[in-house]
Amino acid sequence: MLTLYDHPGSTNAIKVRVLLEELALPCDRVEVPLDGPRPADYVALHPFGLIPTLVDGPLVVTESNVALRYLAEREGRTDLRGATPAERARIDGLLDSLSLELRPALWGVEEFAVHGGAVDDEDGRVAALEGKLTAYDRLLDADGPWATGVTFTIADCALAGRALHLSKLPLDPACAPRLRRVMAALEERPGFRTATA
Numbered sequence: 363m364l365t366l367y368d369h370p371g372s373t374n375a376i377k378v379r380v381l382l383e384e385l386a387l388p389c390d391r392v393e394v395p396l397d398g399p400r401p402a403d404y405v406a407l408h409p410f411g412l413i414p415t416l417v418d419g420p421l422v423v424t425e426s427n428v429a430l431r432y433l434a435e436r437e438g439r440t441d442l443r444g445a446t447p448a449e450r451a452r453i454d455g456l457l458d459s460l461s462l463e464l465r466p467a468l469w470g471v472e473e474f475a476v477h478g479g480a481v482d483d484e485d486g487r488v489a490a491l492e493g494k495l496t497a498y499d500r501l502l503d504a505d506g507p508w509a510t511g512v513t514f515t516i517a518d519c520a521l522a523g524r525a526l527h528l529s530k531l532p533l534d535p536a537c538a539p540r541l542r543r544v545m546a547a548l549e550e551r552p553g554f555r556t557a558t559a
């Protein structure tokens with residue numbers, strides 16, 4: 363049996379919950395407080411104390427993108443994971459750029475707009491985010507509807523969590539049209555609706 367240590371508001375946990383719904387996999391959920399300090403028994407499981415953690419028997423997965431790859435491979439879902447080295451490289455590139463390039467810029471704005479009131483843009487963080495979003499958008503398929511084209515993949519699961527708050531951010535509405543298209547397609551997806559309910 364799988365266990366996901368998560369929190370309803372954790373965007374990294376949402377990524378994994380969307381995939382669990384897509385795979386229709388039963389999974390126990392244990393809620394971890396989003397505000398610290400994290401309980402000692404949780405830090406014993408996840409050395410950084412971050413959310414989520416996926417446990418599958420003796421396996422403890424402490425990175426959400428690894429959980430996405432693991433679950434898709436565990437279930438033999440080459441459609442979700444990519445069937446060839448080239449397809450997997452494309453998907454992994456979208457996952458890595460999302461976490462490494464986009465997430466810090468997103469958080470800089472979400473911190474105010476989603477979690478703390480009005481955005482303070484004196485230091486240009488909205489403009490910086492728009493720049494990152496414009497660059498990331500170029501990585502997405504031009505026609506869609508999904509991140510890599512006609513097939514729904516774990517890259518879309520990752521976007522489901524990471525870009526969940528996009529529409530709440532004070533951005534130029536013309537910014538990142540491909541990403542907005544993926545998010546609109548996700549809104550129609552039952553697994554996304556359940557995972558974010």
Ligand SMILES: N[C@@H](CCC(=O)N[C@@H](CS)C(=O)NCC(=O)O)C(=O)O
Nearest residue numbers: 372373374412413414424425426427
């Ligand atoms: N690289 C980790 C990041 C996990 C992460 O930052 N989780 C957030 C919740 S969405 C968290 O625990 N934030 C609180 C903290 O950093 O203490 C992953 O993708 O799983």
